[in-house]
Amino acid sequence: MPTTPTTSVPLVIGVDSGGTGTRCAVVGLDGRVRARGQGPGGNLRSSPDPAGALRQALEDALGGIDRRRIAAGHLAFAGAAGEDGGTYRDMATRVWRQARLPGAPAVGDDLAAAVAGATDRPDALLLLSGTGAVAALYRGGARTARRDGYGWLLGDEGSGVWLGRQAVVLALAALDGRGPATALLDVLPRALGVDTGGADGTGTALARRMVTAVHAAPPAELARLAPLVDAVARNGDRIADRVVTEGARLLLRTLDSLADTAGPDFAALPVVLAGGLLTGTTLLADRVTAVLRDRGTATVPARDGATGAAALAALALRSGATPAEARRLHRTVAGLEPA
Structure with a gap:
């Protein structure tokens, strides 16, 4: 082309x-x-x-x-x-x-x-949140340290898959009475291809259908739910907002875990923000960049x-x-x- x-x-x-x-x-x-x-x-x-x-x-x-x-x-x-x-x-x-x-x-x-x-600076930090999540330190243009990026089962905290999984977990808790009500239940079943008709009054049937749908798809498919979590959080749902807030906290924790390795200039290094959840217009990006801005950290979008x-x-x-x-x-x- x-x-x-x-x-x-x-x-x-x-x-x-x-x-x-x-x-x-x-x-x-x-x-x-x-x-x-x-x-x-x-x-x-x-x-x-x-x-x-x-x-x-x-x-x-x-x-x-x-x-x-x-x-x-x-x-x-x-x-x-x-x-x-x-x-x-x-x-x-x-x-x-x-x-x-x-x-x-x-x-x-x-x-x-x-x-x-994103940058020609030989020394920089990377923070990525897309389907997965990872942070890395670059010195002299070469990667010298990496944090997380372990996949959906063992890590990728704050990633699209993590956000989607947490949303489903909290929606299931709302269905069976272990957690508070959430508007996530208005959007997740349809996104999972689940029929909400004929569900019993306790939500057990709907919960089982959601569980079956999640297990039938590749884990990476959970990342498709991240935009829905963002939208529900923007509409004021506190459960969805909690997911986004925790995702941002975990991403920043992953980034900050590089501080000891980076040394005294850690706070002065630019942070390249990568992955659709940190380069797009998302609440997750807003919250991560707000914290970094308050620290005086320069950010560069991938x-x-x-x-x-x-x-x-x-x-x-x-x-x-x-x-x-x-x-x-x-x-x-x-x-x-x-x-």
Whole structure:
């Protein structure tokens, strides 16, 4: 899906692939985005065809591009820094070659791409809340510490899945009398595809249907409930508001757990806010940013992980650049505002 005419400038490819989508950007070292492409989610643990998702995004972007002019690529995947790293590298290299691209791509995680797409500061913090949740510390452009990101069963506190799960838990408590009434019951059953007709007066039948629906779907599907929790909280429901407030507290706790590792300049480091729940217009984002603003902490919204990945590819291509040259190149390819 080319967007501008090609030139003789070397081109780099950046890919940002997560659980819900795969985005590709072909960028010149002059900063012009030559083409973009998209594909479905490419997470090894949740996508039915991660290789196909990557292939689709690459081919969508490369339709009108002379592939011989691709000088480097950086492909970022959620989870690529963990135990699945080798599998991601093998898959990405295979698809790259099948796309008739020269050389071999670098493969990394999506957190680094998010940071690179938001700031050229080598020292920064990341706080992400989307389907999952994680915080990380970057020094000299490299990640030196990470907190949470353990998945829905063991962590991801303050994530979309966490918000959705808590909302269902509290709605069930309201149904069987263990908790107070909540307007969440007006929206969650329908969102779960549950028929509310014929429920008994005690709510037992509806509760069972909700439980069955939740267990029948992948856990990540609970993240779809997060916008509903936000909407109900905005309408004044104190139970939904409690979920959002607790989610914000847990996210800030995860971020603050990096303080000892970061050292005395922790409060001075910029925080890159990433994930749809922290970059979108949400109550969760409002509450997290309000606390950080009161602390005097600078926040930077994540912008474009694909061009961030492209910037990482460009920096690897020009590894001999001086620090000042590298910073200019980073800002140019990532499309960041001039310093």
